[in-house]
Amino acid sequence: MGTVYTVFSVLATLAGALLVVVLLLNRLAPLTAARLGMELERWRAGLRLKRVAVPGFVMPYLEGGRGTPLVLVHGFGGDKDNFTRIARYLTPHYHVVIPDLPGFGEATRDAAASYTIAEQVERLRAFLDQVAPGPVHLGGNSMGGFIAAQFAATYPQRVASLWLLDPAGTAAAQSSAVLERYRDTGDMPLLLRQPGDVQRLIASTTHREPFLPYCVRTWLGRRGAADLALHQRIMHQLTTAPLLEQQYRELAPPALIVWGQQDRILHPSGAAALGALFRRSRTILMPGIGHLPMLEAPRQSARDYLAFRRESAPA
Structure with missing residues (x-):
């Protein structure tokens, strides 16, 4: 001792x-x-940084914990560290894997490549074939939630359950005033035209602002501004992708649908739309929380997920 x-x-x-x-x-x-x-x-x-190569890209990822694999997919403009704070409550229970999607974070950027939802699903499959080849529990926020849901629809045998945090992919979710303005004008707080725009990004995506020191805000602002041209293309591909309800009538995996009631990026009515699509789902609306529950309320978000996993476990 x-x-x-x-x-x-x-x-x-x-x-x-x-x-x-x-x-x-x-x-x-x-x-x-x-x-x-x-x-x-x-x-x-309890996370370690690792890397794997998929066709055309290198995907860094964070990994920690033991048990059944829980794979978490970040949203537009985010990266694997969007889940670092919540991961400390998850690694004691699960084998947590958090990749950077191609085009984001520390992953490869290829200006000539396409980044549609369907293509990112295939890159995620290639990643999981190497890192977690069996069934996984899959989670995602925003764009990552859209990718996770479509992955589950495309490869149902690979997904034991879903954790969808303010996900894109439904007409209801994408009816927000922010996205309406983007469609009309091209203005979008997730697209940083200069490093100082990071303050607008944080204000738009969070209701309960997490602690982010000056150094992190500076780093995020510079990276976002450098990615502007590429991310403008990816945003267009994301917002014109076929919606989930246009492609599927019903999806089978048990799903925990979480939405911040003060989300301004994706409308909270998307929770009900997803609940109608997933026949085995539970919905949690979080008052006083914006677009990023795992950053704004990591402890509570983790508690809710652990409860969901206990309740949905086979008898």
Whole structure:
């Protein structure tokens, strides 16, 4: 016991020292501080960074925990670290796998490639063939939820259950004022024309703003602005993709549908539309939460998911 205590004490000391370094570098060297801060959050969540290659792309991913695989897919403009904070409540229970989708995060960007929902589904399949080849529990937020639902429809034998957090993919969800304005004018807070637009992005996607230090906001703003041309193309492909209800009448996997009631990006009425599509589903509407429940309320979102998994487990 003494040895174990000593190891944990040393690790806690190192983590504390790293946090001090991050705070010192926050404004002096924001990109370095952001990288170190993300490493610290990954460590706290029990996640390790790995990479695999799929045709045309390298997909980095975070992995941690043991048990049945739980694969989490980020939304438009996001990356694997959108799930790092909630992962600390999940890795004690599951084998958590969180990839960067091609075109986002640290994954390969190919300006000549196409990034339709169907094509991202196939890239996710190629990724899972290597990392988790059997059935998985699959989750996704926003665009990632659309991809997860379509993956389940395309490869039902590969999906044990779904966790859909404010997902795109239905006419109701995509009837929000933000998307109506995008269709009319091309203006969209998820598309960063300059690094400072990150403040608008955060305000539009969250109701309960998570703590994001200056260094992380700076890093996200610079990356988003650099990706503008590519992400404009991907946004067009996302918003013109065939909707789930246009393709399927009923989907079989048990699904937990979660929606922030203050979501301004995708309309909360999408929850009912998905509930009609998934014959075995449970819906949770979260008051005071916006588009990113896993960042705004990670502990509660994880508790709700753990309860769903207990309730939907085979007798």
